[in-house]
Amino acid sequence: MKILIADDSRAMRLMIRKTMREAGHGGHSFIEAGDGAEALTMIEREKPDFVLCDWNMPNMSGMELLLALRGRNDTTGFGFITTECSEDARRDAEAAGARFVITKPFTADSFAHAMDKVL
């Protein structure tokens, strides 16, 4: 399975990959983007099976990316990894088509719980 990790922090992208391994999901192939706009380009080119995406990023936010994808009927699986922890944010994410919201800081358990349901 090909998974795109979109986050403006390089260290966070590495941490997400490490945590995916710890959660038993290290066997996938990973590609990375540094913001939403780069992620959109990579999704068109690389056709990942799932997107793990930060919410607040420069250029294009994670929510703007998700809405852009769904607006063009792209149903690529999508989950947020974000500091957004309010019920409002969670509702907005689900309404836009996100499969889950993992809040930062996270543990391997929170990844396993979310990813086991969708992969």
Add this chain to the structure above:
Amino acid sequence: MPGSAKDILPPEMNIVRMLFGTVFGRDVKVKPRSASLMMPTGTGAPVGPFVAVYGNDRPTPLGVVLFDLPLAAITSCAFSMMPPGVVNDAVRTGRLDEVMTDNFQEIMNISSRLFGRPDGPRVRFEGGYSSPALVPERVGHIIRSPRFRDDWEITVPGYGSGGIAIMTPEIGTAVAR
């Protein structure tokens, strides 16, 4: 959910400990310290404290956090498990290198969770400054005259200790703590 500063509940000590403990996967220690210790640091030209501003696009921020130089160096090194000796170099030179700066941006971003809760308003990291002297007045006012302020010493095992100050412009529901 309304998003004014009065809806913000400033974090108790265990929230601070849990947040940073989860970030670093270590048994982080937190204890109170005097606000007078939060000052520019460094053996050369004093640096910091760094200022992180949190809000939701309203004119008044919902919260402000100060990190002294040692804590900025400690957290940015521990975040990607850099050698602990890099902390001393950063404090000595008064400078975070490129990787540490990237890491510290994410530390400030994650620290928005100090103010967020499921039934609370949305809170996001709006921006960081390398000194209180550089902040806009809407932030400087909070630093000078916070309605709420807690100062903590945070120890990350293997990396050392530094200071953090957590401030809000309103007391809000903090009276219920």
